[in-house]
Amino acid sequence: MAASNADHGRATLPYGPATITPNIALRIIPRDQHPISRKDISPNALRVLYRLRDSGYAGYLVGGAVRDLLVGGHPKDFDVATNATPEQVKQLFRNCRLIGRRFRLAHVVFGNEIIEVATFRANSDDGSGDRELDNGRLVRDNVYGTIEDDAVRRDFTANALYYAIEDFSVRDYTGGFEDVQARTLKLIGDPEQRYREDPVRMLRAVRLAAKLNFQIDPATAEPIKPLAPLLGDAAPARLFEEILKLFLSGNAVASFEGLERFDLLRVLFPETAAALKSNRSGALRRMLLEGLAGTDKRVAHDEPVSPAFLFALLLWPAYCRALMSLQAEGVHAEEAQRRAADRVTLHQLNTVALPRRFSLPMQEIWLLQTRFAQRQRKRVLRLLTHPRFRAAFDFLVLRLAASGEHADDVSFWREAQLQSPEVLATSLTSTGGVGEEGEGATRRRRRRRRRTGATSAE
Incomplete structure (x- = not known):
């Protein structure tokens, strides 16, 4: 031209x-x-x-x-x-x-x-x-x-x-x-010097390449892996904003794959990266990618995506790994869940400034997961009115990508949302095994205890 x-x-x-x-x-x-x-x-x-x-x-x-x-x-x-x-x-x-x-x-x-x-x-x-x-x-x-x-x-x-x-x-x-x-992304000047001047440029390279479907120029890409640890010195508040740009701009899957490819994921989300590496079945990664693909679809349709839900997804592998570790130490299930949620959140704050208005709902999404196995009438009706129910249910649906064992729970709660409280209460009272007391309730409680380990092992 x-x-x-x-x-x-x-x-x-x-x-x-x-x-x-x-x-x-x-x-x-x-x-x-x-x-x-x-x-x-x-x-x-x-x-x-x-x-x-x-x-x-x-x-x-x-x-x-x-x-x-x-x-x-x-x-x-x-x-x-x-x-x-x-x-x-x-x-x-x-x-x-x-x-x-x-x-x-x-x-x-x-x-x-x-x-x-x-x-x-x-x-x-x-x-x-x-x-x-x-x-x-x-x-x-x-x-x-x-x-x-x-x-x-x-x-x-x-x-x-x-x-x-x-x-x-x-x-x-x-x-x-x-x-x-x-369709090439190329830094102006010497790439290593430009990254040292502002390490967040490494994230911008990944984000723009994902957004534009550009290839990163080899000379621009080469220093990213060795310089990735420099991101640890960036301001946590700035990294929080950059993460939102990476994952809430409609190119979350490509951005995540770029972070993995250039070893940036282990700097931004060290415990998640470690959990994904140790999860030999790949179930956690499948779920994470499924969730990010859903995020991209919502952005494409101008539908809102909560940062709390996004971080619940990104840190779920870390939560599962922490939960398994605590359970292996003999910590009671409910206590292990609370401690795992607090531990992962606290450790992540060393890198990314996750505001409490997002970290608290994130933890609620995690902690509500075990309650989906409970079918007692009062518990079902109470959970349906919980302010985080819909987000937690959507998260449960995502977990099907990791394990088919959640299909029964997803089916039950999907149907429960379509019924009036009166009809639902009647059906739960009249259905064996899901009343308030009795042998069926005991069996359900025992089975929930067995399922706790399965939750953390996805």
């Missing part, structure tokens, strides 16, 4: 022990040589771009929106890059607020939509800017520069593409246009 070239130069990234000096060559891809149309861009983003232009500033649609539009996607977020400072942007838009410490940004608010406007960032600090490094990692960066500087500071070439509103062209400084066409 032909394109014009101009404005050659070089830019330097002052990160890591050495200096990254990528070649910069602007390639302009005219409107008739790319598929991006204004009708596919948020009208609010266009308003921001036109206001910047009319006020004498440069403004470009940038990053993921440009990348996704080039591959036929439908971006939800539209970001703008400009040579206007955040304060200057705020002067142009009454509906603007300034946010951020590490990166000072302008958010232009249009109802439920926010257009993020970032000032071009510079690659070097002459002392007049606001940049802070901590052991080679960037903790604050508000040094402004040119569009060329901004391009080489971005992480992947596919994210360093700029859509110009004045002529509807795409500006490419790092070869990203060709990489997008080749």
Whole structure:
């Protein structure tokens, strides 16, 4: 594909022990040589771009929106890059607020939509800017520069593409246009240095490759396994947000497989990784993948997915392994379940900041599983009214992917939900073996004790 070239130069990234000096060559891809149309861009983003232009500033649609539009996607977020400072942007838009410490940004608010406007960032600090490094990692960066500087500071070439509103062209400084066409994800600069600068980029590589169905460039992929332990030093709150992006964006299965392939799963979920490795039958992994596939379907249909349910799924192998260990030590079943849930949650907090508003419902989903084997009338009616019943039942259905022994329980509770409380209560009272007392109830209680071990061994 032909394109014009101009404005050659070089830019330097002052990160890591050495200096990254990528070649910069602007390639302009005219409107008739790319598929991006204004009708596919948020009208609010266009308003921001036109206001910047009319006020004498440069403004470009940038990053993921440009990348996704080039591959036929439908971006939800539209970001703008400009040579206007955040304060200057705020002067142009009454509906603007300034946010951020590490990166000072302008958010232009249009109802439920926010257009993020970032000032071009510079690659070097002459002392007049606001940049802070901590052991080679960037903790604050508000040094402004040119569009060329901004391009080489971005992480992947596919994210360093700029859509110009004045002529509807795409500006490419790092070869990203060709990489997008080749469906390749490539880091700008030296991959090892870029990962050391921000280890979370390893997760972004996996997530974007899964989302876009891109291949990770070999040079970009090679350092991930040896550098994976660096993720352990990332802020737990930031890792929580990254996990939500990995698994709640509609590509959970591919993201999970990418984490496994690059040894990142054992850093993010060490006890889950250990449990999957020791589960020779593969039942736990089958269940986990089944659950993630269901998550992808819900996202595709714009249905909500609770982070509590997601983490219940991701940490279930760890819970099962902890439960088996406690039972082997002779701990009573109910006590073992509570202790296993607390142990797994506490250990996971060392890596990922899982808020209590999600960890507590997660534990309830686990602890309700053994109650599905109980058919006494009062217990059945009580469980049906439990606020976590539906989530726990959906989780029970997932467990069929690991073990067919749950089929009877799934059938019973599926039917129970279709009956009125009066009809259900009558049927439970009149059915042998499921009343409040008697020989049938005793048999059911004894069988539940035997099933506890089966739960933990899936």
